[in-house]
Amino acid sequence: MFRIASRISSRALVTLSAKPSPISFRSYNTGLALDKSLAVDDVVRMSQYALRQARSEKSVGSYGMGYLVLKHCLSTELTEGNDPKHENSKGIALLAIGDYVDAIEQLNGVQELANSYLGIRVAAYEAQAGLHLELEQDDMASVAADKCIELVENEKTEDYEALIVRARALKGLTELVKGDINSAEPYFDESLCNKLCEGTAALSYAELQQTRQNYTVAKEIYQHVLEGASELEKSGNIYLGGGNMNMEALMMQAMCGLGQLESQLSNFRNAEEHLTKALAKAELIYGERHPKVGVILTSMALMYRRKAIEEKSSSLVVQEGLYKKVAKILKFPAAESEAAAPSVERNDIVALASGEMHRSKLLTIGGLAEVLNVQENRRSEGEKMKKLSESLWKNSRMSLEDVLGNTETNISPVVDARISRLL
Structure with a gap:
């Protein structure tokens, strides 16, 4: 029996809405949604129930109940048969089941459903690539993207037209994660700005524009993504996405991306509003102690650091408090100066957060010492943390010193909370 993980982001869940409706021409032709009439009703309802169960208590028991419901879908006549309706239903159930490694294996089965809607098989490759990226298996993610394009x-x-744009954007995301913006850009189609402005492909394109500092374009796409997601939720269609590329992750990252963008533009009130919404979304989906919550908190702390520097305010104190929460959630390794680089998940996020903790300690010591009555031993603690963060940093596009503002370069990374990576 598959592991029942205590982390909901590791579950490949499909976002389903309750109200039936005819096919939305716009959504259907972006390859993002499937009308409920093209799947078995009971599978749709049971997948809906499994999603609610997974969220209800965020416990091993609630995940287990959701898993058993989905397993039942795959073991009955509900998903048997080679006709498109039953294969679509099986694909929906497979997208909705499993955890990290198990999910990747389960998603292989979707490619055997030759009579299913092609968008389901594209979503399966997208989910596989997303999970590989989160596990820092970048080469395997790139292979999944290549297979998606070939399919x-x-x-x-x-x-x-819509599906090839989506498949190529998946390849673009894998290149972007590797730190090669020039290699990533040709994989993104300009139609993602308008006609095909929904879904994970458009979200990744917005992130590309943000790394290029094309903030106006990026902001418009993020807003289109959120509007499109809301429309799809209301339409009654089944959103075709799984793993960390499902509807909930899509909306969470669009909010997070907007918050980071507004921070880069020094619109701190708007930034705080968007990041607060992203945090609430993450806590609702995953629970307050989930690593993705730690990733969102890191984005918030970066915003408060920028605000403190520009406004010469006490936001630095808020930033340090947030990083203490991040340290607990992401389980920072011990900050020992002589230790070799430990093996941790979400290396770059941990490195960035621990590096920023070091930086905030030094700034606090310098600018707010009298207010906080900071002792000299905090400087020593900060130096140890600096060495730890430097040992963890792996990003090839930028150095940790660049990101922390210790050099003359003007680099602001984009934190992608879907895959817990820096772009």
Whole structure:
């Protein structure tokens, strides 16, 4: 039996809405949604129930109940048969089941559903690539993206244009994670700014524009993504996404991306509003102690650091408090100066957060010493943390010193909370 993880982000869940409706031409032709009439009703309802169970208590028991419901879908006549309706249903159930490694294995089965809607198979590759990226298996994510492009090019269905844009954007995201913006850019189609401005492909394109500091374009796309997600939720269609590329992760990261962008523009009130919404979304989906919550908190702390520097305010104190929470959630390793780089999950996020903790300690010592009555031993603690963060940093596009503002370069990373990576 598969592991029942205590982390909901590791579950490949599909976002489903309750109200039936005819196919939305716009959504269907962006390859993002499937009308409920094209799947078995009971599978849709049971997947809906499994999602509610997973969120209800965020416990091993609630995840286990959701898992058993989905397992039942796959073991009955509900998903048997080679006709499109039953294969669509099986694909939906497979997208909705499993945890990290198990999910990746389960998603392989989606590619065997040759009579299912092609968008389901594209979503499966997208989910696999997303999980590989979160596990820092970048080469395997790139292979999944290549297979996705090959799949769409070989079948060339009526939704070819939308699906190839989505498949290529997945490849672009894998290149962006590797730190090569120039290699990533050709994989993104300009139609993601307008006609195909929904879903994870558009979200990744917004992140590319943000790394390019094209903030106006990025902001418009983020807003389109959120509007499109809201429309899809109301439409009654089944959103085709799984793992960390599902509807909830999509909306969470769009809010987080907007918050980071507004911070980069020094619009701190707007930044705080968007990041607070992203945090509430993450806590609702995953629970208050989940690593993705720690990733959002890191983004908030970066915003408060920028605000403190620009406004010469006491936001630095808020920043340090947030990093203490992040340290507990992401389980920072001990800050020993002589220790070799430990093996930790979310290396760059941990390195950035611990490096910022060091920086905030030094700034606090310098600028707010009288207010906080900071002792000299905090400087020693900060120096140890600096060495730890430097040993963890792996990002190839920028150095930790660049990101912390210790050099003359003007680099602001984009934190992608879907995959817990820096772009």
